[in-house]
Amino acid sequence: MLAESSKEERRDEQFAEKISTKIWLETPSEENPYLTEESYCHGYSLMELMKKRSFVDVLYLLFRGELPTPDEAELLEHLMIALISPGPRHPATRAAMNAGVGKTDTAHILPISMNIYGGEHIGGASIEPAMRFLRKHRRKPAQEIVEELFANSQPPAEGDWHIAPGFGSRFNGIDPMPAKIAKQLLKLNGAGDTLRWADQFAEVLSYHNKGWLNTGVVAAVLTDLGFPPRSGAGLLQLFAAPGLLAHGIEFANKPISAMPFPKDEDYVIEYQKK
Amino acid sequence: MKIMSSNIRKNNIELWDRNRGTIRSSIGGWKVGEAVYNHGYSMMDDFVGKISYMQLIMLNATGRLPERKIADWVEQVHICMSWPDSRIWCNQIGALAGTNRASVIAATSAGLLANDSRSYGTKTIVEGVEFIQSAMNQYKRGLSADEIVKNECAKHGGKPHIMGYARPIAKGDERIPAMEAVQKSLDIPFGDHQVLAYKINDILSRDFDATINFNGYLSAVLTDNDFTPRELYRLLAILVSSGITACYVDCMDKPAESFFTQRCDDIEYIGKPIRKFPE
Numbered sequence A: 001m002l003a004e005s006s007k008e009e010r011r012d013e014q015f016a017e018k019i020s021t022k023i024w025l026e027t028p029s030e031e032n033p034y035l036t037e038e039s040y041c042h043g044y045s046l047m048e049l050m051k052k053r054s055f056v057d058v059l060y061l062l063f064r065g066e067l068p069t070p071d072e073a074e075l076l077e078h079l080m081i082a083l084i085s086p087g088p089r090h091p092a093t094r095a096a097m098n099a100g101v102g103k104t105d106t107a108h109i110l111p112i113s114m115n116i117y118g119g120e121h122i123g124g125a126s127i128e129p130a131m132r133f134l135r136k137h138r139r140k141p142a143q144e145i146v147e148e149l150f151a152n153s154q155p156p157a158e159g160d161w162h163i164a165p166g167f168g169s170r171f172n173g174i175d176p177m178p179a180k181i182a183k184q185l186l187k188l189n190g191a192g193d194t195l196r197w198a199d200q201f202a203e204v205l206s207y208h209n210k211g212w213l214n215t216g217v218v219a220a221v222l223t224d225l226g227f228p229p230r231s232g233a234g235l236l237q238l239f240a241a242p243g244l245l246a247h248g249i250e251f252a253n254k255p256i257s258a259m260p261f262p263k264d265e266d267y268v269i270e271y272q273k274k
Numbered sequence B: 001m002k003i004m005s006s007n008i009r010k011n012n013i014e015l016w017d018r019n020r021g022t023i024r025s026s027i028g029g030w031k032v033g034e035a036v037y038n039h040g041y042s043m044m045d046d047f048v049g050k051i052s053y054m055q056l057i058m059l060n061a062t063g064r065l066p067e068r069k070i071a072d073w074v075e076q077v078h079i080c081m082s083w084p085d086s087r088i089w090c091n092q093i094g095a096l097a098g099t100n101r102a103s104v105i106a107a108t109s110a111g112l113l114a115n116d117s118r119s120y121g122t123k124t125i126v127e128g129v130e131f132i133q134s135a136m137n138q139y140k141r142g143l144s145a146d147e148i149v150k151n152e153c154a155k156h157g158g159k160p161h162i163m164g165y166a167r168p169i170a171k172g173d174e175r176i177p178a179m180e181a182v183q184k185s186l187d188i189p190f191g192d193h194q195v196l197a198y199k200i201n202d203i204l205s206r207d208f209d210a211t212i213n214f215n216g217y218l219s220a221v222l223t224d225n226d227f228t229p230r231e232l233y234r235l236l237a238i239l240v241s242s243g244i245t246a247c248y249v250d251c252m253d254k255p256a257e258s259f260f261t262q263r264c265d266d267i268e269y270i271g272k273p274i275r276k277f278p279e
Helices: A046-052 A055-064 A070-082 A091-101 A106-117 A124-137 A142-151 A176-186 A193-208 A214-224 A229-252 B014-018 B043-047 B053-062 B068-080 B089-099 B104-114 B122-140 B145-154 B175-185 B192-208 B214-224 B229-235 B241-252
Strands: A019-021 A024-028 A036-041 A267-269 B023-025 B028-031 B035-038 B267-269
Touching: A024 B267, A036 A046, A036 A055, A046 A055, A055 A070, A070 A176, A070 A214, A091 A106, A091 A229, A106 A229, A106 B104, A124 A193, A124 A214, A124 A229, A142 A193, A176 A193, A176 A214, A193 A214, A214 A229, A267 B028, B035 B043, B035 B053, B053 B068, B053 B229, B068 B175, B068 B214, B089 B104, B089 B241, B104 B241, B122 B145, B122 B192, B122 B214, B122 B229, B145 B192, B175 B214, B192 B214
Parallel strands: A019 B267, A267 B023
Antiparallel strands: A024 A036, B028 B035
């Protein structure tokens, strides 16, 4: 029994007296200190940003602390368009549709679907590891890394094999879309060394029936643009948010019968006693 | 170029075709007019009125129907993790949801997401279980509790950063004697992991003024009762939900935006000074 050592005593731990931030300044109204008179993002007036800069510029500014060059902004914008919808078959989109058709409060459609898109399988949770993987290996020959990976890992018993975060097979094939997206981004002036290295890496992987995954493309571009790895999961969710919401809202006005509810013969119980 | 054979059956889509248009469940489902099956049981015949809700939660999370007394103990663990204190990080999210007039379901699920944390909550219990399992393996190999602590501290520059020991804000943990009493009343014996966990507590207390916390206690008891880290992560998914709901309700019943308020100048801006656009 631990009665004696379990007796609680307050520790004199120091917590901040105030929240501090480098990102946003709100100056108070003279009449009411809770109301904001002006807002500034990394020193730039929000009203000026509205007049003079694009959404993508301000998004970049939020995370990087400086405005992007035209080439950087172009690269980020093209990536965001490429990722704007995971497509109607993606589990995250289907979750949005389920919420929509089920008449879930529409305020929840986006958080529901973005939660799903945050998963490890070609989702948000794989961006940070992919960015760290690219940072670690991008100075080494791609062929060498591929050989190392295959020598030190085993394929799963079933399903796709993601040999490295952001790279692998999709439905046991090479997904053509991320490869096309990467090739198109590579033509832009803002394309960087990480994206170029990752494309060589995907090329070597193609001999093993593997290649780019969407998450690999996002990780490579975000790395080149200098975004911190920990921002990767949320940024992927943010990029896909418009498509997820649009698909969910499309079903919000439809009857519940507008989506399949499998018949009993198509719902198979395969329970095995453990 | 050296080509390694890795996935010879390119574009073999059997797995996906087998599941196309069909849901295959390994757990159960509703056979209309017949029964609702769950892991081979009929829910209406075998469960309703016969088992506790916590037993069902544990079955759904692990695939095993536990003894009633283990489920009763786990239920009490949930009480220990459901404080109505909005200073706790996940609870504060519930409070903020209330003050911003989000729905109770949005509030509780948002707080639960926060509990998916490296610092507190369910994930740390997984780490606590991994530690006590590893400690037990070392102990069985002949290392003393002293040596186990020494090895663990060596990984962290000599500091006693061991999951399940020490905690922020306070030293000691009064949930442990409360749960020990529950354990005793339910006749759940002290197992090997719990005994070892307490030996480690004695050493940390002697050398570092750090004691076992609730995580360390329940990680040991749950391991003694054959739960794996993966099972516990699933089983304790809603561990903190009730405290979040409580803090939501507290704020929802008060004026909007009146929780733990901040004036503009309560935020310390440490960024770039106000600047003009580059020409």
